Amino acid sequence: MKKIRTQKIQSYFAVFDPAEEGGYNVSFPDFPGCVTFGRTFEEAKEMAQEVLELWIEELESQKQKFRMYGRRPIIDEVQVSLSH
Secondary structure, X not given: OOOOOOOOOOOOOOXXXXXXXXXXXXEOOOOOOOEEEEXXXXXXXXXXXXXXXXXXXXXXXXXXXXXXXXXXXXXXXXXXXXXX
């Protein structure tokens, strides 16, 4: 009998930093060293998902622990007016 593997959807923070040469560098605060790049924001998001899945897969194969979150804070930008 085949064992059915269940999948759990998990979210992690990704930092999309506009690159000087164009496109976006992507890094993950929870996974130092896990980085990627995309020429457009959409491509960067796709690459981010792919590299993070591979990174976590490698951690699991090495029996290394990593954080799993139940709830995450919301991070957003707040604009303020500055007088000069």
